[in-house]
Amino acid sequence: MIWDKKKIQDAGIEGNWVMGLHDFVRYSDLDTYDHVNNKVYHTWFENLRIIYLSNSGFDFKNKSNPMPVVRTASIEFNLAMFLGEKYTTVIRCSKVGNTSFDLDYEVHSEQKLKAIGRTKIVMADLVAGKPVPLNNKLRELFITRDIASY
Amino acid sequence: MIWDKKKIQDAGIEGNWVMGLHDFVRYSDLDTYDHVNNKVYHTWFENLRIIYLSNSGFDFKNKSNPMPVVRTASIEFNLAMFLGEKYTTVIRCSKVGNTSFDLDYEVHSEQKLKAIGRTKIVMADLVAGKPVPLNNKLRELFITRDIASY
Amino acid sequence: MIWDKKKIQDAGIEGNWVMGLHDFVRYSDLDTYDHVNNKVYHTWFENLRIIYLSNSGFDFKNKSNPMPVVRTASIEFNLAMFLGEKYTTVIRCSKVGNTSFDLDYEVHSEQKLKAIGRTKIVMADLVAGKPVPLNNKLRELFITRDIASY
Amino acid sequence: MIWDKKKIQDAGIEGNWVMGLHDFVRYSDLDTYDHVNNKVYHTWFENLRIIYLSNSGFDFKNKSNPMPVVRTASIEFNLAMFLGEKYTTVIRCSKVGNTSFDLDYEVHSEQKLKAIGRTKIVMADLVAGKPVPLNNKLRELFITRDIASY
Numbered sequence: 344m345i346w347d348k349k350k351i352q353d354a355g356i357e358g359n360w361v362m363g364l365h366d367f368v369r370y371s372d373l374d375t376y377d378h379v380n381n382k383v384y385h386t387w388f389e390n391l392r393i394i395y396l397s398n399s400g401f402d403f404k405n406k407s408n409p410m411p412v413v414r415t416a417s418i419e420f421n422l423a424m425f426l427g428e429k430y431t432t433v434i435r436c437s438k439v440g441n442t443s444f445d446l447d448y449e450v451h452s453e454q455k456l457k458a459i460g461r462t463k464i465v466m467a468d469l470v471a472g473k474p475v476p477l478n479n480k481l482r483e484l485f486i487t488r489d490i491a492s493y
Numbered sequence: 494m495i496w497d498k499k500k501i502q503d504a505g506i507e508g509n510w511v512m513g514l515h516d517f518v519r520y521s522d523l524d525t526y527d528h529v530n531n532k533v534y535h536t537w538f539e540n541l542r543i544i545y546l547s548n549s550g551f552d553f554k555n556k557s558n559p560m561p562v563v564r565t566a567s568i569e570f571n572l573a574m575f576l577g578e579k580y581t582t583v584i585r586c587s588k589v590g591n592t593s594f595d596l597d598y599e600v601h602s603e604q605k606l607k608a609i610g611r612t613k614i615v616m617a618d619l620v621a622g623k624p625v626p627l628n629n630k631l632r633e634l635f636i637t638r639d640i641a642s643y
Numbered sequence: 644m645i646w647d648k649k650k651i652q653d654a655g656i657e658g659n660w661v662m663g664l665h666d667f668v669r670y671s672d673l674d675t676y677d678h679v680n681n682k683v684y685h686t687w688f689e690n691l692r693i694i695y696l697s698n699s700g701f702d703f704k705n706k707s708n709p710m711p712v713v714r715t716a717s718i719e720f721n722l723a724m725f726l727g728e729k730y731t732t733v734i735r736c737s738k739v740g741n742t743s744f745d746l747d748y749e750v751h752s753e754q755k756l757k758a759i760g761r762t763k764i765v766m767a768d769l770v771a772g773k774p775v776p777l778n779n780k781l782r783e784l785f786i787t788r789d790i791a792s793y
Numbered sequence: 794m795i796w797d798k799k800k801i802q803d804a805g806i807e808g809n810w811v812m813g814l815h816d817f818v819r820y821s822d823l824d825t826y827d828h829v830n831n832k833v834y835h836t837w838f839e840n841l842r843i844i845y846l847s848n849s850g851f852d853f854k855n856k857s858n859p860m861p862v863v864r865t866a867s868i869e870f871n872l873a874m875f876l877g878e879k880y881t882t883v884i885r886c887s888k889v890g891n892t893s894f895d896l897d898y899e900v901h902s903e904q905k906l907k908a909i910g911r912t913k914i915v916m917a918d919l920v921a922g923k924p925v926p927l928n929n930k931l932r933e934l935f936i937t938r939d940i941a942s943y
Binding site for chain 2: 344369370371377386389390393394403426427
Binding site: 370371373374375377382 | 670671673674675677682
């Protein structure tokens with residue numbers, strides 16, 4: 344279930360988060376340790392990112408340039424997660440550059456911060472193979488809606 | 494979101510379905526054709542099966558014997574599915590044998606039947622490596638609740 | 644590693660198999676039972692199928708019509724598989740119809756048959772949304788090379 | 794195919810890499826952009842890490858304490874990868890602490906560096922829920938074999 348700003352705040356999750364995906368841990372998220380596998384968090388970030396960027400005006404159906412491309416990704420794992428556990432992944436843009444922007448993520452569950460993530464996204468002309476400036480409309484949206492630094 | 498019998502019926506999905514998992518297609522479900530990849534349906538079936546079997550009395554935390562093991566699986570793909578599409582996967586036991594039982598699945602979306610699945614599950618003593626009889630309580634549950642043939 | 648007919652036969656795998664993919668079980672193939680998860684076999688079939696169909700003349704880079712689409716899939720699991728286990732997945736076309744064909748698969752390891760699969764593939768005009776006849780060149784190839792029935 | 798130090802050097806991959814996994818891109822590694830999906834690199838790192846740590850003396854079959862747990866992970870994506878592309882993922886320990894160590898990864902293909910990764914691993918007593926010191930034998934191995942800083 345998609346959560347908006349208000350719902351995220353009502354759940355006691357602090358920060359300028361713009362969108363959330365509330366879900367529960369599925370069997371396929373687990374590995375041999377019966378807990379959520381490390382790489383699954385990246386899947387959660389990715390699935391939310393696509394919805395968030397689509398809602399922000401990106402058109403993923405048109406695969407022509409420029410496209411948002413993940414340049415770097417980092418994650419910090421705080422606490423293990425288990426089958427059936429309800430959690431919320433949240434997202435916001437924390438920083439806007441000329442040709443790139445940072446997206447931040449957190450996974451919350453049981454009133455605890457389970458994981459923290461960040462990806463640097465570069466706007467790229469995939470044919471020419473080089474970065475291109477982010478358009479002004481998106482830039483403004485990230486600064487006003489997400490309280491992104493710039 | 495887990496759906497019960499009533500919610501499944503209210504959505505116009507016919508049949509003696511016992512439980513459903515209502516969800517929407519995520520980016521990670523897609524392949525290079527921009528539609529849900531074939532093997533993802535098996536993940537949906539599996540994730541619902543674990544919840545359904547847990548609710549039916551199976552204890553997956555105790556990995557001692559006997560355990561339900563998938564012996565055969567079949568699936569029929571009717572219509573492609575796409576990003577963001579809301580769907581419901583439903584499950585029931587359609588047949589009970591002495592040491593095995595059949596679980597049936599369907600995926601419904603937009604008032605259409607998207608896929609049909611069936612798995613034969615064998616109760617197995619994993620240490621001895623041989624099938625064991627299904628206990629009477631489960632047998633009765635499948636027959637009365639799921640209207641399983643026997 | 645891709646195996647040809649001769650290499651498959653030399654390994655003692657019987658049948659008219661045309662191509663094989665020799666590999667070993669990775670950690671990511673496992674589930675909470677420390678064995679290869681059911682749906683992973685479908686991934687193995689799919690990965691080999693794409694190579695096999697490309698080698699047979701299908702062009703997956705051109706996503707225009709007609710495309711091979713999986714209509715049904717079935718699998719039989721014989722024996723569990725574990726981390727590090729070396730195995731070979733083999734493939735052949737067992738039957739050619741007018742607009743469809745059957746692909747058979749087996750997974751062999753340690754001189755044992757671990758799993759058996761079959762998928763019915765339909766040649767589809769994805770724009771018109773209907774099946775189209777398989778071209779004669781492919782039909783001939785399947786009959787002569789794979790000893791497919793027709 | 795597992796590569797040792799010599800094979801890695803012979804392929805022209807510079808650095809004190811201890812082990813490599815040479816493979817080719819499978820269909821299931823791709824996403825809707827026809828290139829290798831971001832999270833798949835984490836799977837490659839994970840699969841190699843399990844083999845590397847097993848070879849270094851870790852016993853993953855005994856799930857009692859202490860276990861190596863991923864605390865942080867970061868990755869930098871340099872160049873897109875495509876179906877059939879042959880690549881080598883390499884690994885080494887770059888730094889040893891008291892209760893933790895850093896594992897570094899690189900993905901090389903076509904004489905180019907495709908991706909760079911790092912994970913901080915903590916030795917954890919999962920029952921007590923706290924970090925424990927790395928044993929001296931492993932510490933020595935990482936320092937002498939991997940030329941890890943400390």
